Every structure is written in structure tokens, then in C-alpha cells.
Amino acid sequence: MKPILYGYEYSVYCRIVLAVCHEKGVPVDWVEVNPFTEPVGYREHHPFNRVPALQHDDFALYETTAICRYIDDVFPGRSLQPNTLQPTDLRQRARMAQIIAVVDAYVYWPLVRQVFSHRVFGPRMGEPVDEAEIQAGLAAAKPILAALEGLASGEAYIVGSQITLADFHLGAMIDYFVAAGEGARMLQDYPKLSEWWSGLKGRDSMIDTNPLKNPG
Numbered sequence: 001m002k003p004i005l006y007g008y009e010y011s012v013y014c015r016i017v018l019a020v021c022h023e024k025g026v027p028v029d030w031v032e033v034n035p036f037t038e039p040v041g042y043r044e045h046h047p048f049n050r051v052p053a054l055q056h057d058d059f060a061l062y063e064t065t066a067i068c069r070y071i072d073d074v075f076p077g078r079s080l081q082p083n084t085l086q087p088t089d090l091r092q093r094a095r096m097a098q099i100i101a102v103v104d105a106y107v108y109w110p111l112v113r114q115v116f117s118h119r120v121f122g123p124r125m126g127e128p129v130d131e132a133e134i135q136a137g138l139a140a141a142k143p144i145l146a147a148l149e150g151l152a153s154g155e156a157y158i159v160g161s162q163i164t165l166a167d168f169h170l171g172a173m174i175d176y177f178v179a180a181g182e183g184a185r186m187l188q189d190y191p192k193l194s195e196w197w198s199g200l201k202g203r204d205s206m207i208d209t210n211p212l213k214n215p216g
């Protein structure tokens with residue numbers, strides 16, 4: 001059976017899973033849930049009421065990193081060479097895990113929830129903008145981007161010449177960040193990240209899964 005993905009249209013975390021599924025050629029059945037409204041019964045799928053959550057036959061899984069690794073491990077995929085989004089080189093594998101952890105711990109809140117949500121998403125949804133949140137997010141973003149610039153490989157992808165799960169984890173967040181003018185300008189200060197992003201953003205899996213592709 002096709003995996004079922006419980007997700008919210010604008011969720012950056014769901015977009016990571018969708019991009020990975022796109023790369024692996026794995027179709028999913030999408031069930032729309034908005035976690036910000038406490039959907040009735042959804043905690044059965046995710047006890048912390050977040051998205052995404054995956055159901056694959058009798059196997060239920062939540063947490064984006066776990067879901068992406070599962071998709072990559074279980075499905076053979078179609079076109080990737082090598083046919084995995086996890087490097088076999090152990091140091092690159094460790095770097096991939098590190099970047100994903102950095103994204104979850106330090107990137108998501110300032111870049112997405114402070115800068116993107118208040119500069120781009122709020123106005124799109126007719127919600128009030130909190131300039132203080134944007135400025136706090138931009139201030140926090142600088143040392144985080146500097147750290148990621150230090151970790152970036154300088155090759156085509158974030159940990160080396162092979163695309164990995166870390167590209168999608170970071171790429172989904174950067175895409176939202178640069179949707180804000182201040183975010184796009186700030187990224188230019190980081191040459192390795194800018195070069196990496198200019199390559200990744202044109203990938204079909206990134207374009208096709210962009211929740212903002214339709215004008216709002």
C-alpha cells in the first residue's frame with residue numbers, strides 16, 4: 001500500500017518529506033491536517049500534535065528525520081545514482097546527521113517561525129505582522145548561517161558531491177527564509193550556502209513541493 005502522510009499544506013517539515021518522496025519516486029496519499037487547530041483524533045497519529053506523521057501499512061511513524069530515513073531505506077527509488085539519500089562515507093553521513101540536527105535545533109524557529117511566518121506567511125493569510133519577531137529572527141539567523149557556512153562542503157550539495165537528506169532538511173527552511181527580502185539579502189553574505197542554494201532550488205523535487213508556488 002502507498003504510505004499515508006498526514007500533513008499541513010504550508011508545513012516546512014512536511015515539505016521535507018514530500019521532497020524526499022519526490023526524489024525517491026514514492027507516491028503518498030496525503031491527509032490534510034492543520035496542527036494549529038488541534039484536529040480531533042489526530043493525537044492518535046502524533047501525540048505531540050505536530051505534522052508530519054506517516055502510516056505505512058501497519059507501521060506508524062512520526063518525526064521528520066525518522067520518516068525520511070525510513071522512506072530512503074525502504075523504497076528503492078527510481079532515478080537516484082547512487083540509489084540512496086544517505087552517504088556511505090561515514091564522515092559525510094555524520095555531517096548529514098549534524099546538519100539535520102542543527103536545522104531542527106537552531107534554524108527552524110528564527111528563520112521559519114520568526115522571519116518567514118511574520119514577513120511572508122502572516123500577510124498572505126491576512127494576519128498581523130510582528131516586526132519585533134522578524135528583527136529577532138534576523139539577528140538570530142546570522143550566527144546560525146555562519147555556522148552552516150562553516151559546515152557546507154563547497155561542493156554541489158551540502159555535505160559533498162552527492163545529494164542527501166540534509167539538502168532537503170535545510171533547503172526547505174532556506175526556501176522559506178529567502179521568501180522574505182531580508183532573508184534573501186542575508187543569504188548573499190554566505191558564498192558557499194548561496195552557491196549551494198542556487199543549485200538546489202532548481203531541482204524538480206524542490207519546485208514541485210513548494211507550498212508557495214501558487215500565488216496567494
Ligand SMILES: N[C@@H](CCC(=O)N[C@@H](CS)C(=O)NCC(=O)O)C(=O)O
Pocket residue numbers: 008010011012013014035036049050051052062063064065
Ligand atoms: N520535531 C518535529 C517537528 C515538526 C513540526 O514542528 N511541525 C510543525 C509544522 S512545520 C507543527 O506541526 N507545528 C504545530 C505547532 O507548533 O503547534 C519533526 O521533526 O517532525
